[in-house]
Amino acid sequence: MREHFANALKEALKAKDARRTSTVRLIQAAIKDRDIANRGQGKDPVGDEEIMQILAKMIKQREESARVYDEGGRPELAEQERQEIAIIGEFLPEQLPEEKVKELCAKVVKETGSHGLRDMGKCMNALKERYPGQMDFAKASGVVKDLLK
CATH class of the missing domain: 1.10.10 (Arc Repressor Mutant, subunit A)
Incomplete structure (x- = not known):
């Protein structure tokens, strides 16, 4: 999974896709934060299952932010959140019907x-x-x- 993020970051940098680059960096930072927290508690580094949970949480946070921005009359910020949701969603397995x-x-x-x-x-x-x-x-x-x- 981590390798997949590293490759996605390289591709985004080559394509000069700023939104994708920043979103993949956010994902990597969230994983690294969890690794550090686990290390402090004497646990193993984050595995793929926990990465999936992190990604799902990130999507949920952005959905809430987009809703708040829509209610606050800031459609450009809401759209930015939705773009990040789409990028993060690419790394998750397909949702079950x-x-x-x-x-x-x-x-x-x-x-x-x-x-x-x-x-x-x-x-x-x-x-x-x-x-x-x-x-x-x-x-x-x-x-x-x-x-x-």
């Missing part, structure tokens, strides 16, 4: 033997472990909640 997410949520609820809302954390942890970066866990949380009622 909504029907597949519902199917997988039901499967996890059944496999974990969950019967009530108190088991929701167990289900969400299983989903995050098995499908990092492949689904919107906020939406999946709603599906699991409905299944556990």
